[in-house]
Amino acid sequence: MFQRLRQQQQTMMSLLFLCPRTGQDFTSCHFEIRENNGVVRDEHGAKTLDAKVVLTAPCPCCGERHIYRAADLSCPFAKS
Numbered sequence: 035m036f037q038r039l040r041q042q043q044q045t046m047m048s049l050l051f052l053c054p055r056t057g058q059d060f061t062s063c064h065f066e067i068r069e070n071n072g073v074v075r076d077e078h079g080a081k082t083l084d085a086k087v088v089l090t091a092p093c094p095c096c097g098e099r100h101i102y103r104a105a106d107l108s109c110p111f112a113k114s
């Protein structure tokens with residue numbers, strides 16, 4: 035019974051990012067949310083998260099630490 039509880043409890047979640055330098059996409063769980071203003075509605079009434087997502091590890095494509103808008107990511111935070 036207890037062994038079954040070991041099924042992945044993911045505290046780290048991976049997101050798909052697009053490197054603006056190389057145009058390649060990559061997944062990373064090394065990121066953090068900054069300037070989180072919560073979920074807002076855009077002009078179409080769709081919910082998006084108004085926040086910035088900052089890489090906490092260098093981009094595997096170019097080595098920079100990119101900053102993204104949460105709304106630009108395929109974002110699991112703002113699921114309606």
Ligand SMILES: [Zn+2]
Nearest residue numbers: 053093095096
């Ligand atoms: Zn990059």
